[in-house]
Amino acid sequence: MDIPGLSMAMAQSRVQSDFSVAVLSKTMDDGKQLGEGMVKMLDAAAMERSVTPYLGGNIDMLV
Secondary structure, three states: HHHHHHHHHHHHHHHHHHHHHHHHHHHHHHHHHHHHHHHHHEEEEEEHHHHHOOOOOOOOOOO
């Protein structure tokens, strides 16, 4: 049984696992920020509609 080799493999596996968790955490943080930005954008659009409800209700088309 190769104890030093097993130890190195386990350490490498742990480093890879820690890296994967860090990348996932960063991705989740980015997703949360994007979601918060979308909520703010939708709130701003709702505010615009409440101030000027007559805008954007009709579409003029010429075919």
